[in-house]
Amino acid sequence: MSPTPASQILEQLNWRYAVKAFDPARKLSPDEWHVLSESLRLSPSSYGLQPWKFLVVQNPALRKQLRTASWNQSQIEDCSHLVVFTTLKKMTPAYIQDFIRATASTRGQKPEDLLGYEKMMITNLTDNGRGDTLQPWTQRQAYIAMGFLMETAALLGVDTCPIEGLDPAKYDEILKLTGTDYATVATVALGHRSAEDGYQRLKKVRFSTSQVIEIR
Amino acid sequence: MSPTPASQILEQLNWRYAVKAFDPARKLSPDEWHVLSESLRLSPSSYGLQPWKFLVVQNPALRKQLRTASWNQSQIEDCSHLVVFTTLKKMTPAYIQDFIRATASTRGQKPEDLLGYEKMMITNLTDNGRGDTLQPWTQRQAYIAMGFLMETAALLGVDTCPIEGLDPAKYDEILKLTGTDYATVATVALGHRSAEDGYQRLKKVRFSTSQVIEIR
Numbered sequence: 001m002s003p004t005p006a007s008q009i010l011e012q013l014n015w016r017y018a019v020k021a022f023d024p025a026r027k028l029s030p031d032e033w034h035v036l037s038e039s040l041r042l043s044p045s046s047y048g049l050q051p052w053k054f055l056v057v058q059n060p061a062l063r064k065q066l067r068t069a070s071w072n073q074s075q076i077e078d079c080s081h082l083v084v085f086t087t088l089k090k091m092t093p094a095y096i097q098d099f100i101r102a103t104a105s106t107r108g109q110k111p112e113d114l115l116g117y118e119k120m121m122i123t124n125l126t127d128n129g130r131g132d133t134l135q136p137w138t139q140r141q142a143y144i145a146m147g148f149l150m151e152t153a154a155l156l157g158v159d160t161c162p163i164e165g166l167d168p169a170k171y172d173e174i175l176k177l178t179g180t181d182y183a184t185v186a187t188v189a190l191g192h193r194s195a196e197d198g199y200q201r202l203k204k205v206r207f208s209t210s211q212v213i214e215i216r
Numbered sequence: 217m218s219p220t221p222a223s224q225i226l227e228q229l230n231w232r233y234a235v236k237a238f239d240p241a242r243k244l245s246p247d248e249w250h251v252l253s254e255s256l257r258l259s260p261s262s263y264g265l266q267p268w269k270f271l272v273v274q275n276p277a278l279r280k281q282l283r284t285a286s287w288n289q290s291q292i293e294d295c296s297h298l299v300v301f302t303t304l305k306k307m308t309p310a311y312i313q314d315f316i317r318a319t320a321s322t323r324g325q326k327p328e329d330l331l332g333y334e335k336m337m338i339t340n341l342t343d344n345g346r347g348d349t350l351q352p353w354t355q356r357q358a359y360i361a362m363g364f365l366m367e368t369a370a371l372l373g374v375d376t377c378p379i380e381g382l383d384p385a386k387y388d389e390i391l392k393l394t395g396t397d398y399a400t401v402a403t404v405a406l407g408h409r410s411a412e413d414g415y416q417r418l419k420k421v422r423f424s425t426s427q428v429i430e431i432r
Contacts, residue, residue, distance in 0.1 A: 004220055004228070004371040006251040012220070013258040013364075035222040037429055041422055042229040044366060046380050050423055057432045103421045136352040140401075143356045144378075147363015148229075150260060155220040155371070162360075164262050175432060185356075205319045206257055207266055213253055216273045216391060 009155070016154040019161040019189070020199045022078040026192035032156055033081060036190065039152035040083070043145035047121055049099055051088040051138040052145060053182050055175055056081055062174060069170035070187075075161045079189035084171065085146060086182040087138035091125040095181075139185045149188055161189045225371070232370040235377040235405070236415045238294040242408035248372055249297060252406065255368035256299070259361035263337055265315055267304040267354040268361060269398050271391055272297055278390060285386035286403075291377045295405035300387060301362060302398040303354035307341040311397075355401045365404055377405045 028036070040054050057063055058081070066084075067076040076082060088095065097111075100118045104111045111118075125134065146162060153160045164186045171177070171184035193200055206212075244252070256270050273279055274297070282300075283292040292298060304311065313327075316334045320327045327334075341350065362378060369376045380402045387393070387400035409416055422428075 003373040004224060006247060006372065008220060009251055009368055009371060010254055013255060013368075016258075016260070018260060018264075031222060035225055037425065038226055039229060039367075041425060041428055042232075042420070043363065044232070044234060044378060046378075048234075048421055050428060052428065054429045055432050056429060059432055062432055099421075102423060106419045106421045136355070139352070140356050140359045143359035144363040144366070147259065147360040148367050150360070151255075151364050151367045152225055152229075155225060156222065157219040162260060162262075203322045204258070205264055205315075205322045207318060209253060209257060212257055212266060212268065213270045213272060216271050216275055216278055 004155075012154040012157070013151070014204065016150065016160070017200055017202075017204065019075065019159045019191070019193045019197060021194040021197040022075055022080070022159070022161075022189065022191040023194040024078040027080040028158060028190060032158055035156060036081075036149060036152055036158065039148045040145050043148040045141040045144065046137070047125075048103075049091075049096070049121070049125075049141075051091065052142050053086050054145070055084040055086060057084055057175070058082070065174045066166075066171060069174060070163060070166040073163060073165065075163065075189040076187070078191070079161070080191035082187060082189050083149065084175065084187045085142045085185050086177060087135070087142045087185055088181055089135050089138075089183050090127065090181065091130070091134055091138075092181070093122050093126055096121045096125070135183070142185055146186065146188055153190055158190055159193045163187045163189060220371075228370040228373070229367070230420065231373075232366070232376070233416055233418075233420065235291065235375045235407070235409045235413060237410040237413035238291055238296070238375070238377075238405065238407040239410040240294040243296040244374060244406060248374055251372060252297075252365060252368055252374065255364045256361050259364040261357040261360065262353070263341075264319075265307075265312070265337070267307065268358050269302050270361070271300040271302060273300055273391070274298070281390045282382075282387060285390060286379060286382040289379060289381065291379065291405040292403070294407070295377070296407035298403060298405050299365065300391065300403045301358045301401050302393060303351070303358045303401055304397050305351050305354075305399050306343065306397065307346070307350055307354075308397070309338050309342055312337045312341070351399070358401055362402065362404055369406055374406055375409045379403045379405060
């Protein structure tokens with residue numbers, strides 16, 4: 001294992017910006033998409049519960065509808081891959097038991113060996129434990145995965161635009177999530193910037209280190 | 217710009233795990249910390265507003281107090297760098313105007329040129345626009361930065377443990393945030409894993425690609 005050079009990480013994080021215009025002709029390669037989708041799947045989450053589904057919307061008719069539910073932003077249709085982040089609205093004992101089974105099978109254990117862990121999660125996270133704070137919490141987890149996706153893309157030289165300016169209820173309708181356990185929270189469009197997108201030439205605006213990082 | 221090799225990204229994301237025991241003797245180098253703190257600062261956020269402060273708690277007496285407010289988890293005291301993620305509880309016109317000034321000064325514009333943008337943000341994000349949904353939203357933004365920090369660390373071969381199991385109100389008290397515009401949401405401990413931490417030898421548990429990624 002040789003660490004990635006610091007200079008390369010910094011160069012790519014500075015290269016990244018929120019793309020306003022994608023080049024619709026430039027698609028991601030299957031290899032690029034493989035790494036990107038793995039970075040979603042490998043993202044950390046609280047308890048390791050992965051309370052999410054990532055919908056990759058490639059159907060042009062669906063993209064067209066989603067665009068109207070996203071303030072008509074062109075990135076929705078012009079990007080190569082559109083990832084819609086959806087998360088659990090509530091946590092159920094059945095979901096936790098699925099996760100316990102996955103854990104046991106991955107690690108060669110018996111689900112019964114993990115009963116204490118299972119019970120603790122059921123107590124803490126299902127209706128009694130969390131109530132209305134559950135969905136904001138699953139949504140926060142999804143934003144870790146958004147971070148992983150956008151940083152991985154930057155490292156690969158792939159462009160992104162995170163989009164929160166959308167109507168989640170309309171997304172749920174268009175993507176047939178209404179009535180399911182999942183709801184839309186945000187999307188990330190991926191692809192390659194158009195040479196004509198003037199925003200790539202604007203300087204990145206960030207507060208200074210001393211404004212946002214304090215040593216205590 | 218040469219993209220980071222896909223194999224390296226995947227190797228490092230698989231190497232990462234939530235460290236249970238840090239080696240207290242192994243500290244991050246100043247160079248490592250520089251890249252890590254830059255990855256926080258360069259993280260994307262909605263409107264570019266960076267509604268956060270990252271508190272790096274290095275004082276042992278404070279660490280000891282925070283540990284008691286974090287279910288006595290040893291990582292709080294044994295890590296090299298402890299980053300407490302805090303976010304704005306509400307958005308104020310003054311904050312937005314600071315951001316507008318930073319934008320104008322970075323890009324050689326006059327703040328007056330950005331008046332439309334300023335007004336739009338004030339309408340959408342201050343009391344009238346958001347109310348109770350503002351803090352969950354700033355907290356989600358901070359989780360993007362958590363993602364950036366943890367992925368950057370993994371790429372550098374630096375270990376992390378994200379910690380949500382803490383009492384945010386007690387953290388605010390210990391860190392003297394009570395009564396300020398900022399509140400604690402989570403922490404990430406950084407450093408190097410202890411050779412004795414058995415968790416590093418357990419297989420990572422993730423749902424399969426087809427369980428979490430759907431093509432539409």
